[in-house]
Amino acid sequence: MADITVNTKLIPAKDVPETLLRRAMRRLFRRKSAVLGLAIVAFFIALAIFAPLLSPYDPVAQSWTLVRQPSSASHWFGTDDLGRDILVRVIYGARASLLAGIISVGIALSIGVPLGLAAGYLGGFLDSLIGRMTDAMLACPFLILAIALAAFLGPSLGNAMIAIGVTATPIFVRLTRGQVLAVKMEDYVEAARAVGNPRWRIVFVHILPNIMPALLVQATLSIAAAIIAEAALSFLGLGQQPPEPSWGSMLNSAQRFLVNAPWMAVWPGLAIFVTVLSFNLVGDGLRDALDPREVGRS
Amino acid sequence: MRGIRWAAAAAVYFVLTCGLATAQTTLRIGLAEDPDVLDPTLARTYVGRIVFASFCDKLFDIDQNLNVVPQLALSHSTSADGKTVTIKLRPGVKFHDGEPFNAEAAKFSIDRHTSMTGSFRKPELAAVDHVDVVDPLTINVVLKAPYSPLIAQFTDRAGMMVSPKAAKEAGDKFGLRPVCAGPYKFVERVQQDRIVFEKFTDYWNKDNVHIDRVVFLPIVDSTVRLANLKSGALDLIERVLATDIKSVREDKALKLATALELGYQGLDINVGNGGQAKNPLGQSAKVRQALELAIDRDALNQVVFNGEFKPGNQWVSPENPYYQQAYPVPKRDVAKANTLMKEAGVSTPFDVDFMVPKGAETQAVAEVIQAMAGEIGINMKIRVTEFATSLKQAEQGNYQAYLLAWSGRTDPDGNTYIFFKCNAPQNSMGYCNADVDKLLDEARVPSELVARKAIYEKLTKTILEDVPKIYLYHRRILIAHTTKLDGYKQMPDGLVRVVGLSLK
Amino acid sequence: MLNLLGKRLLQLIPTLFFVSVIIFSLQQLLPGDPALIMAGEERDPAVIEQIRHQYHLDRPIPVQYLYWVKGVLSGNLGESMRIHVPVLDLILQKLPVTIQLGSMAIVIALVIGISAGIISAIKKNTIWDYAANAFALWGISTPNFWLGIMLIFLFSVKLGWLPASGYVPLTEDWRASLASTIMPAFVLGNAIAAILMRHTRSAMLQVLESDYVRTARAKGLYERTVILKHAMRNALTPVITLGALEFGTLLSGAVLTEQIFTIPGFGKLIIDAVFNRDYAVVQGVVLVTATVYIVLNLLADIAYVLVNPRLRT
Numbered sequence A: 001m002a003d004i005t006v007n008t009k010l011i012p013a014k015d016v017p018e019t020l021l022r023r024a025m026r027r028l029f030r031r032k033s034a035v036l037g038l039a040i041v042a043f044f045i046a047l048a049i050f051a052p053l054l055s056p057y058d059p060v061a062q063s064w065t066l067v068r069q070p071s072s073a074s075h076w077f078g079t080d081d082l083g084r085d086i087l088v089r090v091i092y093g094a095r096a097s098l099l100a101g102i103i104s105v106g107i108a109l110s111i112g113v114p115l116g117l118a119a120g121y122l123g124g125f126l127d128s129l130i131g132r133m134t135d136a137m138l139a140c141p142f143l144i145l146a147i148a149l150a151a152f153l154g155p156s157l158g159n160a161m162i163a164i165g166v167t168a169t170p171i172f173v174r175l176t177r178g179q180v181l182a183v184k185m186e187d188y189v190e191a192a193r194a195v196g197n198p199r200w201r202i203v204f205v206h207i208l209p210n211i212m213p214a215l216l217v218q219a220t221l222s223i224a225a226a227i228i229a230e231a232a233l234s235f236l237g238l239g240q241q242p243p244e245p246s247w248g249s250m251l252n253s254a255q256r257f258l259v260n261a262p263w264m265a266v267w268p269g270l271a272i273f274v275t276v277l278s279f280n281l282v283g284d285g286l287r288d289a290l291d292p293r294e295v296g297r298s
Numbered sequence B: 001m002r003g004i005r006w007a008a009a010a011a012v013y014f015v016l017t018c019g020l021a022t023a024q025t026t027l028r029i030g031l032a033e034d035p036d037v038l039d040p041t042l043a044r045t046y047v048g049r050i051v052f053a054s055f056c057d058k059l060f061d062i063d064q065n066l067n068v069v070p071q072l073a074l075s076h077s078t079s080a081d082g083k084t085v086t087i088k089l090r091p092g093v094k095f096h097d098g099e100p101f102n103a104e105a106a107k108f109s110i111d112r113h114t115s116m117t118g119s120f121r122k123p124e125l126a127a128v129d130h131v132d133v134v135d136p137l138t139i140n141v142v143l144k145a146p147y148s149p150l151i152a153q154f155t156d157r158a159g160m161m162v163s164p165k166a167a168k169e170a171g172d173k174f175g176l177r178p179v180c181a182g183p184y185k186f187v188e189r190v191q192q193d194r195i196v197f198e199k200f201t202d203y204w205n206k207d208n209v210h211i212d213r214v215v216f217l218p219i220v221d222s223t224v225r226l227a228n229l230k231s232g233a234l235d236l237i238e239r240v241l242a243t244d245i246k247s248v249r250e251d252k253a254l255k256l257a258t259a260l261e262l263g264y265q266g267l268d269i270n271v272g273n274g275g276q277a278k279n280p281l282g283q284s285a286k287v288r289q290a291l292e293l294a295i296d297r298d299a300l301n302q303v304v305f306n307g308e309f310k311p312g313n314q315w316v317s318p319e320n321p322y323y324q325q326a327y328p329v330p331k332r333d334v335a336k337a338n339t340l341m342k343e344a345g346v347s348t349p350f351d352v353d354f355m356v357p358k359g360a361e362t363q364a365v366a367e368v369i370q371a372m373a374g375e376i377g378i379n380m381k382i383r384v385t386e387f388a389t390s391l392k393q394a395e396q397g398n399y400q401a402y403l404l405a406w407s408g409r410t411d412p413d414g415n416t417y418i419f420f421k422c423n424a425p426q427n428s429m430g431y432c433n434a435d436v437d438k439l440l441d442e443a444r445v446p447s448e449l450v451a452r453k454a455i456y457e458k459l460t461k462t463i464l465e466d467v468p469k470i471y472l473y474h475r476r477i478l479i480a481h482t483t484k485l486d487g488y489k490q491m492p493d494g495l496v497r498v499v500g501l502s503l504k
Numbered sequence C: 001m002l003n004l005l006g007k008r009l010l011q012l013i014p015t016l017f018f019v020s021v022i023i024f025s026l027q028q029l030l031p032g033d034p035a036l037i038m039a040g041e042e043r044d045p046a047v048i049e050q051i052r053h054q055y056h057l058d059r060p061i062p063v064q065y066l067y068w069v070k071g072v073l074s075g076n077l078g079e080s081m082r083i084h085v086p087v088l089d090l091i092l093q094k095l096p097v098t099i100q101l102g103s104m105a106i107v108i109a110l111v112i113g114i115s116a117g118i119i120s121a122i123k124k125n126t127i128w129d130y131a132a133n134a135f136a137l138w139g140i141s142t143p144n145f146w147l148g149i150m151l152i153f154l155f156s157v158k159l160g161w162l163p164a165s166g167y168v169p170l171t172e173d174w175r176a177s178l179a180s181t182i183m184p185a186f187v188l189g190n191a192i193a194a195i196l197m198r199h200t201r202s203a204m205l206q207v208l209e210s211d212y213v214r215t216a217r218a219k220g221l222y223e224r225t226v227i228l229k230h231a232m233r234n235a236l237t238p239v240i241t242l243g244a245l246e247f248g249t250l251l252s253g254a255v256l257t258e259q260i261f262t263i264p265g266f267g268k269l270i271i272d273a274v275f276n277r278d279y280a281v282v283q284g285v286v287l288v289t290a291t292v293y294i295v296l297n298l299l300a301d302i303a304y305v306l307v308n309p310r311l312r313t
Helices: A018-030 A032-049 A086-122 A123-140 A140-155 A157-184 A187-195 A199-235 A249-258 A265-291 B002-023 B046-055 B103-115 B166-174 B222-231 B244-250 B285-294 B299-307 B334-344 B360-374 B387-396 B413-420 B434-442 B449-466 C002-028 C034-038 C046-052 C059-071 C087-122 C127-140 C144-157 C174-206 C211-218 C223-245 C247-260 C267-276 C281-309
Strands: B026-031 B060-062 B068-070 B073-078 B084-089 B128-137 B138-143 B186-190 B195-200 B213-218 B255-258 B264-269 B350-357 B378-384 B403-408 B469-474 B476-482
Touching: A018 A265, A018 B360, A032 A086, A032 A265, A032 C127, A086 A123, A086 A157, A086 A199, A086 A249, A086 A265, A123 A157, A123 C002, A123 C281, A140 A157, A140 A199, A140 B334, A140 C002, A140 C247, A140 C267, A157 C144, A187 A199, A187 B434, A199 A249, A199 A265, A199 C127, A249 A265, A249 B222, A249 B244, A249 B360, A249 B449, A265 C144, B026 B046, B026 B222, B046 B186, B046 B195, B046 C281, B073 C144, B073 C211, B084 B103, B103 B128, B103 B166, B186 B213, B186 B334, B186 C223, B222 B476, B222 C144, B244 B255, B244 B299, B244 B476, B285 B334, B285 B378, B285 B449, B285 B469, B285 C059, B299 B360, B299 B469, B350 B360, B350 B387, B350 C059, B360 B378, B360 C087, B378 B387, B387 B403, B387 C034, B403 C034, B413 B434, B413 B449, B434 B449, C002 C059, C002 C281, C034 C046, C059 C281, C087 C127, C087 C174, C087 C281, C127 C174, C144 C174, C144 C247, C174 C247, C247 C267, C267 C281
Parallel strands: B026 B213, B350 B378, B350 B403
Antiparallel strands: B060 B068, B073 B084, B084 B138, B128 B138, B186 B195, B195 B213, B255 B476, B264 B403, B264 B469
């Protein structure tokens, strides 16, 4: 998984006049690669949502006479080893892959952020404990952890998402903790404490919203990594179960036919590449746009 | 001056060894997995047997028609009561370490198989009571009960002979430097990388061994294995995919060697193992018969394997001498299947938990079966499971249908007994039929084919009616090799026999 | 300073303890019974019982854990159930392979990542920026197994330039050795290149706008000299250290890559052991690699503090 720690301090959103936020968005849109990335991500999300409307064929309908056909007028991407239309399977596969990406990161956020908040704000023994456990998880090869979890939970797309989400959690714990530590000593937090706010209120109302930008950046980048992780798990048979398609399981079936029917591997691979690259570009663009060094300039 | 003499000596040495080196022929074989331990008593993988075939000779071997032929033993005879098997051994045989092969060594090897801690050969030789040495070249294997499949067991790992001296010294570490009596002897092994053997100059059949070295290289990915063969990095590969056959045949530098396998690929149905058996498929033989009729074996073979494999409906392939001609492979009959479903009185559609071990082709097969079963109202819900997990789940009865393969044994007993006997280790279907048990034991007594086949006919009838297993097809052993390799013939047991081969 | 070092060393212990617990429990979590898998095709119950007893599988899990830890502390990492070879021997056997592959991957990553990062920072928001960006990001945007398969298809099957699989040790034939490892090293290095690019870019941007670079520019020095001498030296030190730390990511990527290219390194060892439920091998290898990773991190932290006195508080 991508290892990224954002070291710079981000200016708290509520202190920033609205024009600054709009400036950030403007800067995001000025960076053309991020715009392209955003457009592609939106395209794939639309593809996933409107899949049934866009598909001329049923993604699981086998056609034993049309096995492994190359691109043709009726099958733009060709057919796979059981005669199913590849274009339609790529479109439906977007659902599995995007869902896997978003839900895994959702799980990682919902477990990782609270733990990071607790570790960062409360400190002490709890911080050390969480810190050591996080270090330990990060020291183990991510794929092995994910495989073990997915195998334990049982092979299915849902369980693969849980497995990826859990193994992605340490990154968010570390990031959140780092951000909390950076923000903890800020004036407005001190002020909130002086006024007598209870701890939970300080954390959730004052601290959390201001570390959102960093979390958003990491979340975007982690979605990219999660989509790849889903592909790896499906490749090993631990993700999406047949006959429903996911880009990773399509690559798995395509492996045997590299020489005979290379189009089976090319299209899902390309789909993964384009989608993941787009998420990465958006994430990088967001990081640039929210960088406080830029805030002063325009 | 000394320097020049040194240089000259080095040059001569260099030239000599270079000369020798270039004259050496090496056969490089690509395996589909890394074998486990190279100890015939402790080994358990199919791929390991391929490696054993080149360095560890057995008492007997088989020929292309599954007849037993001599290897380290010359002949065998069974006593009238069927409980004593006399085996005459080949004279003048040496082990790789120079020790002689004789009755003492044979007894030692068999005892090792039956009694060593962790031996996997125990179930194969469970019928053996003890071994007597009659004279230096004859042993008597005394059985607890008549067991005609014994000789067939001696054509496999249970019949492999190890050097008593080396085995006693190494104990259970024998597999790290095995010493047997085969055409090649062990040189070195780098785990997951290669296993190297070189010609054994004192081999009893050394006139037929023409290649100097054999190297086994495990390459898991079948595409990569084939790519290596095509590029000349390998000379022979096993487990070519059915869908790559065309590519091999089109390549002028390659040749395909095939044989129909001894085993089968089929569908286990949970009929009595725990709660999962309580579903329409597990409860009603009619529903199972309907499922069998709904499957179009020919279409399956065509779609997934390009028609290269052979549909089957019994535990032996249609080309096997034990195949019952009275019960041929049925053609798909959806109408009859639907009638049977109605007769069974089940409400359709209903779901079936379909466990499928992870594998390149198994998944495709499962998906085709799913489509076919769907047409008569059976919803097979595919669950691709890792092989290790599937074993445990099968044992616990945690499935309703299970797609699995059996590599097969030369004796039909090996394809039936442990699957159909009540509570037998491979009987994860929970099938239990007292008549079947009786037939299974009866078939072990006579030693001639005709008598045994008659008993197996009754067994076939019952199994085809009860349908605890649906046999689907038989794979072809697919070996591809370079045309530079001469003299290679494929046997149905899938092993790569290296005697008689030569490399141009 | 010594205080910091001492504190960090002390932290090693609970971390390693957690690593051992995580990897041990994950093995136990894996469904399937190793005895069943080891028992061969016939799966005779008596044989299964034997295996269970021999490897303490019939004892409760905490007891098994203690057996293992006891072994580890006395230098015995256990034995592979599948091939009866001590885990330590397996690790030592594969170490040269992994080191070779890993070093090549990191070198490739440094070359690609740093150059892309520099270009991207200097030519910010131009087409060069995007191109360098996309090229480096390519590495984490493709599944490494797919990239590996495509490379094999192109360079081995179609062009025949490189061997499709297998490993030749460096000592045997250095040319063949490089040929057999260049593709998998590229696949592995690609992924890390992206991370290095990001950090290089970020560090370069920071440095390029810093006061002393502005001063250097103001002094009238040529742009190139400014960049090469002042900016890079300061930006690259942390990045290179980061490169060495990405060893952890390497192993994760190696798991599938070594499978595809049939390189007998740690990755292949682990994945085969996981699927064969060869507990001791997985536990031993992960423990060793995790320890190395944690120690490397510690050394890097110390290096940072040494280099940057401001961080010492």
